[in-house]
Amino acid sequence: MDFLNALVALSNFVIVPAVAYGSQLALGALGVTLIYGILRFSNFAHGDTMAFGTMGVILATWWLQGLGVSLGPLPTALLALPAGIAICAALVLATDRVVYRFYRAQRVKPVILVIVSMGVMFVYNGLTRFVIGPGDQSFGDGSRFVISALDFRAMTGLQEGLAIRTSQAITLVTAIVVVAILFWFLNRTRTGKSMRAYSDNEDLALLSGINPERVVLVTWLIVAALATVAGTLYGLDKSFKPFTYFQLLLPIFASAIVGGLGSPVGAIAGGFIIAFSEVTITYAWKKVLGHLLPESLEPDGLVQLLAVDYKFAVSFVILVVVLLIRPTGLFRGKAV
Amino acid sequence: MSERIHSGAGGTDRARTVLLFVLVAVLILGTGFVQSWNTALVILNMGLVSAIMSLGVNMQWGFAGLFNVGVMGFVALGGLAAVLVGMPPVPEAWAAGGPRIIGALLLSAGVIALAVTLYKRMTPGRLRAFLVFAVVVVGFFVYRGLLDPAKEAVESVDPAATGYLGGLGLPIVLAWPVGGLLAAGAAWVIGKVALGLRSDYLAIATLGIAEIVIAILKNEDWLSRGVKNVIGLPRPVPYEVDLQQDPAFVERAASLGMDPATASSITVKLGYSAFFTVVLVIILIAAQLALNSPWGRMMRAIRDNETAAEAMGKDVTGRHLQIFILGSALLGLAGAMMTTLDGQLTPASYQPLRFTFLIWVMVIVGGSGNNFGAVLGGFLVWWLWVQVEPIGQGVMSLVTAGMAEDSAVRDHLMDSVAHMRLLTMGVVMLLMLRFAPRGLLPER
Structure with a gap:
């Protein structure tokens, strides 16, 4: 029995990675849920919006690195974020003007908008590959660790090490800042309140003189920012590859639906639920159990419930359970 | 938008259908004359398979308004069936x-x-x-x-x-209906869960099941050999080598003025074309009969107004489940045919953009709700998908003609030709949705 070492191993392999991944999913799911609430469709292009925004950040990072600019221990990508957000915002606003506005005016069924977003997904995907290619890009710099496993062991004298990567720390801090700003904006500012009003009851909002085009414009701006930040954090933490971003669509949608589509708080809760489930179910528990159980009971196998490749199955099963038991999601979103 | 007055529309509709199918024939024959007959037949065979996939999606979306984004998963299940039935144990x-x-x-x-x-x-x-x-x-x-x-x-x-x-070692043609059954089983499970909820939920659930099917094929080595691939699936047609060693065949090829190698590969491909054409024609006739039967009218009534249909005593969710299973079975069938054509199952080659979203482009371009439209879209979009790359290469060489041989921009542009496909397909889809949302052959 060695409770302390077990706890450290658990934190190192499960809690810290899941918190970082959960923050990334939460930011992605917030974008999906906002579009759902205001524009009333499930945006299949969201994963590729994230990829496009991240590509903007990467290009800006390379440019800054070329100029010799650096943030010291922090990745230069943070400095490049505004540029990426601006590029992404320009793209989604242009898309809205050229594509979505037409259907909005026609008041088509939501499912038509979903199909249209599929076309947009194709185009974004093609654009991203066209500019930066389909391969892996690494763009993280600065120091790699806040605490490395070695330092931690030296500090505490424990057998297990706890490593916290800079990208993980930055993910959490950035996510908290972004979410705080978002909630302040939605709850305290006039524009934010008009957005919530529009989401709750479109007709009533229009009657009280809210300009729908302005609401939509602001929504796209926020979504572009959220997508770029989420994509950049994911890219810093893991790596940037356009196809991976497309695959993030499933966990992101699962997060948004589990929390309740249209509910920002739900999106955040959903993100963490999905992330923690994915990581705990695909983690090999041998090490932690080895510390906790008496030697005679120590497991022989890896004690991994599912291979890492089945992580999509985890989001999927949670999604199915929620759909069966509570289709409106944990926080009573609007969709049934 | 393009509301036409229906007096005498039947005639123009038929003329339009014939004209567009002639266009497809010209494109494929043109490929034969300009590039090679082998290429043309490769396009034709995959076009036939694509047409069946497109008919499956059209059944779900065009007849019933169901949004299936998991086409890839059902197609891959068909591929698995080819291994499970055709390979020796x-x-x-x-x-x-x-x-x-x-x-x-x-x-x-x-x-x-x-x-x-x-x-x-x-x-x-x-x-x-x-x-x-x-x-x-x-x-x-x-x-x-x-x-x-x-x-x-x-x-x-x-x-x-x-x-x-391994598999059962049965004739591989038997795998085609089995592929349909496997896909139908998966569709039953998904339909039970997600039908009756919002349309978006079915989309996301099918997206998930497709990823899971691919993950299973990639990881369960005992079932499908995973990423080691299953190669050398048995064929319903003779092998090129055997034909080349058959003196009678060589003689016939010579009398047509062809060398035995080319002649044998063309013969084999024509064999597949014959098999696939028979399947496509049977399915198309069945789908047409279904569409024009009381059952088909009921489906469209449900699609156009669920509440009214429910008030008339129709079991909306039950009918949806039925047609969702039928459409998915077609996808599984086509998937098994495709794997037979390839002669191998390579789980890593299943990409959602190619196997899910491209099929959707086919349905939307062809005309959802119209079976002939779906078939047309299958051929036309497949031809475009194959030809965008050579066309793109030509365009890019023109664009970059003035640049230096070793220019980085030139290299980058030439490298990105491969990604023109996605962009082109996306633009084609958006243009169709905007300017001709009913497709090339609109529903009557």
């Missing part, structure tokens, strides 16, 4: 762990059935939640306890050549 692997694996699978089915029965029969409450949860968790561990050692035993049987259970 591996007796050593079966001896090592076959029965245990089958036992584990039966057990998992039993556990799920038990959990579902408990959930349905018991009164809602803590006890039910606890029991269902306990059954699932205990069942999962017993299942893994049974499966894992058997799996290891099977996978260690000559892993370089086999390492899997």
